[in-house]
Amino acid sequence: MNLKNMQKNTQNKDTFFKYIVTLKWPQVARNRSVETLQERPDIVQEMNHFREKLERVCKLILKKEYKIEDKFHISGMKIQFESGQDLYEFIVRQPEFEWEILPKISTVNSLTGEYKTFDLVYQPTGFNII
């Protein structure tokens, strides 16, 4: 699987990525084990295309640093954001790019270093964090 070496090369080493979300894989690739993926190159190719699209969109719409995790997760791709406004933009523009994040936002507290996950609840007027 060639899912590596596709993230922005200009990341500053001191960047503090405060926000983390997981973007779900495309429908065909969801809940696939590593074993299954080894037998299905077509799905892997789909995942690679998905990641390429994600990389392009992030470069286009995000203003500050971001990082797409290389490690494979069955639930999707973990994306770390430096800016909360970028994350907000990413969430509200999901329908435009036809993808879906897991309805959870994790943040790292800059004072305590605590990693905490909050639920994202969509509502007709927007969304709430609970």
Add this chain to the structure above:
Amino acid sequence: MKKYTHITLVGNVSIDYDYKGCDKLGDIVVSGDISMPLNAKFSITNSEPELQRMINNINLKNSTILTPLTLYKKYLFFNNVDYLPSFPDLQKLHIDIDRCSTQLLSLLCSIWCEYDKVFLFGYNIEDLNERELLIRTAANNPHVQIYYCRKPNANKIKLFDHLSNVSVMDFNEFKKYAEEHTE
């Protein structure tokens, strides 16, 4: 520079004081919104309208704004807003983090961050409840040296005499201390 050991706490009473010496001596924590340029490391609030003002306050641009978790969830997308840690003293003091004064939260936060010396400026002790909470907090944390700083005044304050870790210091004494302890 005594960063990480000395912290100046700007309380809820507005005072006419130049905090330059405090900035050189260590970190600064502000209780609520401020109207003067101050290089505050933290600013603390538990009021939503105040938080909105603080987010837009240019004087707090480089400060981390700390709020209770309930408020944080509403302003999560603002980079410089974060939530307060859970203070071990809360149960002992019987206070509600969403309703108590911001100066008390600043004090608890300074203690949580393990600063050795906390200098209180503009800390409201005229309110009897606030005074009592300050005394109890100091008594619960004897390892933290607290200095109540005030304008030079011939009348002595004897409120803290029974506490070995609380001293009263006037602005001139503080200035001298800051000069001696600043490289």
